[in-house]
Amino acid sequence: xxxxxxLVAKDGAVFTYEKLLExxxxxxxxxxxxxxxDVFEIFRTILASILAGVDLVLLDYDFTDEELNTLGIDxxxxxxxxxxxxxxxxxIEDLFESVANxxxxxxxxxxxxxxxxxxxxSHGISNLVRMVRQSERHKHxxxxxxxxxxxxxxxxxxxxxxxxxxxxxxxxxLPRDMVLKRIEEYQVTNISATPTFYRMLLPMDRAxxxxxxxxxxxxxxxxxxxxxxxxxxxxxxxxxxxxSTEAGSVLESKDDKFTISDPQQCMIRDDKLFIRRSLLGxxxxxxxxxxxxxxxxxxxxxxxxxxFVSRANEMINVGGYKANPLExxxxxxxxxxxxxxxxxxxxxxxxxxxxxxEVVCSTLCSEAGIRAYLKDKxxxxxxxRVIDFVESIVTTRSGKIKRG
Amino acid sequence: xxxxxxxxxxxxxxxIGSLNPEDSLRADLGFDSLDLAELTVRIEKETGIDxxxxxxxxxxxxxxxxxKK
Numbered sequence: 001x002x003x004x005x006x007l008v009a010k011d012g013a014v015f016t017y018e019k020l021l022e023x024x025x026x027x028x029x030x031x032x033x034x035x036x037x038d039v040f041e042i043f044r045t046i047l048a049s050i051l052a053g054v055d056l057v058l059l060d061y062d063f064t065d066e067e068l069n070t071l072g073i074d075x076x077x078x079x080x081x082x083x084x085x086x087x088x089x090x091x092i093e094d095l096f097e098s099v100a101n102x103x104x105x106x107x108x109x110x111x112x113x114x115x116x117x118x119x120x121x122s123h124g125i126s127n128l129v130r131m132v133r134q135s136e137r138h139k140h141x142x143x144x145x146x147x148x149x150x151x152x153x154x155x156x157x158x159x160x161x162x163x164x165x166x167x168x169x170x171x172x173x174l175p176r177d178m179v180l181k182r183i184e185e186y187q188v189t190n191i192s193a194t195p196t197f198y199r200m201l202l203p204m205d206r207a208x209x210x211x212x213x214x215x216x217x218x219x220x221x222x223x224x225x226x227x228x229x230x231x232x233x234x235x236x237x238x239x240x241x242x243x244s245t246e247a248g249s250v251l252e253s254k255d256d257k258f259t260i261s262d263p264q265q266c267m268i269r270d271d272k273l274f275i276r277r278s279l280l281g282x283x284x285x286x287x288x289x290x291x292x293x294x295x296x297x298x299x300x301x302x303x304x305x306x307x308f309v310s311r312a313n314e315m316i317n318v319g320g321y322k323a324n325p326l327e328x329x330x331x332x333x334x335x336x337x338x339x340x341x342x343x344x345x346x347x348x349x350x351x352x353x354x355x356x357x358e359v360v361c362s363t364l365c366s367e368a369g370i371r372a373y374l375k376d377k378x379x380x381x382x383x384x385r386v387i388d389f390v391e392s393i394v395t396t397r398s399g400k401i402k403r404g
Numbered sequence: 405x406x407x408x409x410x411x412x413x414x415x416x417x418x419x420i421g422s423l424n425p426e427d428s429l430r431a432d433l434g435f436d437s438l439d440l441a442e443l444t445v446r447i448e449k450e451t452g453i454d455x456x457x458x459x460x461x462x463x464x465x466x467x468x469x470x471x472k473k
Contacts, residue, residue, distance in 0.1 A: 175431070176430055176431075177431060196437050199437070199460065200430070200436075200437050202460040202462075203460065203462060228460075318438075319437055319438070346445065348444060348445070348456075349444065349454065349456035349457060350441040350444060351437050351438060351440075351441040354438075354441040354442065354444075354445055356445070367410075367414065368413055368414050371414050380438075381438065385414075385438060385441060385442035385445065386442060386446070
């Protein structure tokens with residue numbers, strides 16, 4: 001049990017569960033902000049903070065100083081640490097028990113807010129492990145880890161794997177050939193990823209029989225893609241998850257049609273999905289309904305089946321990442337030569353939506369130059385991939401920038 | 405060709421002089437999903453054709469094939 005693999009890191013380094021316990025017991029100080037590119041370090045920090053009862057904030061490692069400032073985090077305090085007593089864990093069961101009993105601990109993540117400033121969402125452990133399934137069958141799963149570990153989906157997959165003592169094989173951001181090689185080499189059984197990740201695995205030129213379960217989330221489900229992907233995973237079943245940073249995973253389905261399994265938790269009113277506030281982060285425990293802003297369309301009223309039509313807010317979903325056009329326009333306009341800017345999402349077959357921009361410049365600028373400028377200000381996925389130079393920006397009749 | 409080099413320049417990679425039909429967009433040219441997305445927009449701008457519209461393309465040859473049609 002102890003020598004079971006816990007994590008195969010991006011660089012190929014292998015960590016066992018024994019090593020994980022050993023490394024946790026050497027921790028003498030904890031960061032308030034987890035701001036690391038090292039996946040093992042992130043997992044260890046999450047667990048150590050649970051055991052020590054110290055709340056933790058997860059930050060994307062590619063946040064720029066400027067983005068941190070917007071979040072109200074001074075880049076100087078990002079590396080601040082708190083000293084703790086040495087953690088005493090006997091074995092893995094002991095660790096699981098501590099995780100289950102850590103009722104007061106909370107984990108804070110950031111989600112793209114509608115106003116331009118990312119929103120803080122805090123979760124207690126019960127919310128993070130709500131969808132975790134534990135059973136004899138789950139004990140033998142091997143996970144291809146295809147999410148950012150600092151995002152809600154990554155945290156949920158981490159707990160699902162951990163609490164079943166499964167191996168986690170990191171494939172996030174790896175090129176296609178390497179991902180497929182790792183699936184083969186470690187006999188991966190479960191993959192949880194965005195449609196964009198699956199799309200990048202095409203073409204499926206050989207079968208990977210070890211994979212039993214594929215999960216798709218973060219972006220609109222693509223049935224044609226699912227069909228093609230399943231050719232390469234002949235023993236796998238695909239399921240589609242509806243989730244948000246505010247609530248984590250909420251609904252599950254085999255395709256793009258969902259039904260409400262628990263009317264206590266979700267309901268549809270005026271063609272919109274509402275979820276119980278108690279499912280949300282800790283800051284809202286009121287027993288009321290929360291408007292997700294996600295528009296649905298009933299496809300079968302007898303069975304209660306519905307599909308998601310669109311999200312009501314202005315976030316642009318780029319390969320599962322939510323980009324806020326206002327934040328990007330603001331960054332563009334901070335360029336000394338740019339007078340005004342418009343950012344919108346253009347539907348794209350590879351990543352769902354691609355960011356496009358139009359800018360009005362007072363002096364001669366190049367697309368590559370503007371991209372380089374934005375690199376210090378924004379995470380890579382927020383940088384518009386096509387920038388056009390125009391004389392003026394089209395606005396709507398109410399004077400707002402037109403986005404479509 | 406121009407479209408490919410624009411994507412490479414924006415990415416901070418060197419310009420390439422020649423392309424082979426067998427070249428893989430991801431393995432040989434080093435494109436990730438966002439680069440491929442950008443490439444589709446640039447090709448569509450020049451030719452009016454969405455090369456990814458009905459199937460995923462992997463090589464330069466497959467793009468040329470679709471543009472010719």
